Amino acid sequence: MRGKRKLVVTTVYEPTLSEIEQAKEIAVFLQLPYVKRGRRSLGNLRKLCQIDTLIVAADSGPKISTPDGELFFHIGMAALRIKNFRDGKPDHMAAAMELSQGVSVLDCTLGLGTDAIVASMLTGERGAVIGLEASELIAFITGWGLANLSAEANDITAAMRRIDVISADYRQYLPTLPDNYVDIVYFDPMFRRPVHRSSGIRPLREFADTGCLLEADLRQACRVAKRRVVVKETHGSPEFKRLGITTLVGGKYSSVQYGVIEQEGC
Numbered sequence: 690m691r692g693k694r695k696l697v698v699t700t701v702y703e704p705t706l707s708e709i710e711q712a713k714e715i716a717v718f719l720q721l722p723y724v725k726r727g728r729r730s731l732g733n734l735r736k737l738c739q740i741d742t743l744i745v746a747a748d749s750g751p752k753i754s755t756p757d758g759e760l761f762f763h764i765g766m767a768a769l770r771i772k773n774f775r776d777g778k779p780d781h782m783a784a785a786m787e788l789s790q791g792v793s794v795l796d797c798t799l800g801l802g803t804d805a806i807v808a809s810m811l812t813g814e815r816g817a818v819i820g821l822e823a824s825e826l827i828a829f830i831t832g833w834g835l836a837n838l839s840a841e842a843n844d845i846t847a848a849m850r851r852i853d854v855i856s857a858d859y860r861q862y863l864p865t866l867p868d869n870y871v872d873i874v875y876f877d878p879m880f881r882r883p884v885h886r887s888s889g890i891r892p893l894r895e896f897a898d899t900g901c902l903l904e905a906d907l908r909q910a911c912r913v914a915k916r917r918v919v920v921k922e923t924h925g926s927p928e929f930k931r932l933g934i935t936t937l938v939g940g941k942y943s944s945v946q947y948g949v950i951e952q953e954g955c
């Protein structure tokens with residue numbers, strides 16, 4: 690596993706055989722040590738291994754446990770956004786991307802996959818969603834969830850399974866792609882000014898790539914996108930000006946906006 694952080698893989702307390710199996714598989718996949726949980730608390734295990742971060746295998750999905758909180762895959766917000774969309778409420782991301790059946794999307798900042806699930810649902814079986822994630826750990830957690838967990842609705846589960854997760858940095862990956870490879874390239878970088886009240890994203894922030902989007906990355910994205918490049922940022926973010934993005938989509942009272950570069954403007 691790349692990076693300096695010291696990690697080990699263990700299981701939940703009193704694990705099932707499948708949870709032990711899962712922990713061992715994760716340890717092999719991420720090239721990390723597996724540590725038997727035994728009857729130890731996570732606190733004791735931390736002391737024993739002299740580390741603060743553990744990957745805890747569980748049938749409900751692996752979790753990254755840190756003293757600051759847990760990072761795990763969950764479908765909640767994606768399912769809610771899909772429900773709202775079906776109820777006729779606007780989804781500003783879908784509007785900014787002009788998502789419709791058959792469209793292909795390259796999500797350069799997959800994170801926990803919420804936007805990618807919504808995009809996959811709206812682009813359907815004829816569409817395609819590829820998600821790039823620079824953090825190997827986040828790519829693993831999201832890839833596992835998308836491939837193994839199920840939503841309440843079968844069509845959302847099918848949309849999750851269609852997402853192709855690639856553990857890669859868009860700075861290196863975009864230049865390898867041919868011109869006009871997908872319809873839409875999407876970026877949702879970590880906000881320059883973290884929204885601290887969003888406690889759900891705090892553990893993500895610890896592992897995420899927090900580098901900013903550069904003009905050179907946008908140029909690559911414009912080369913790869915057939916139709917448009919979309920960038921999400923906080924409402925009124927100076928990032929839009931810095932990147933030369935003038936078309937903004939989003940609700941008047943929404944905390945985020947989507948900058949759109951149409952292909953002719955790329």
Ligand SMILES: C[S@@+](CC[C@H](N)C(=O)[O-])C[C@H]1O[C@@H](n2cnc3c(N)ncnc32)[C@H](O)[C@@H]1O
Nearest residue numbers: 798800801802803804822823858859877897898
């Ligand atoms: C704000 S989160 C994205 C949230 C995501 N849109 C969702 O709906 O869950 C940003 C993610 O992009 C990743 N990221 C940042 N820079 C990246 C890069 N250069 N290449 C790939 N992923 C990157 C971060 O590690 C982080 O997981």
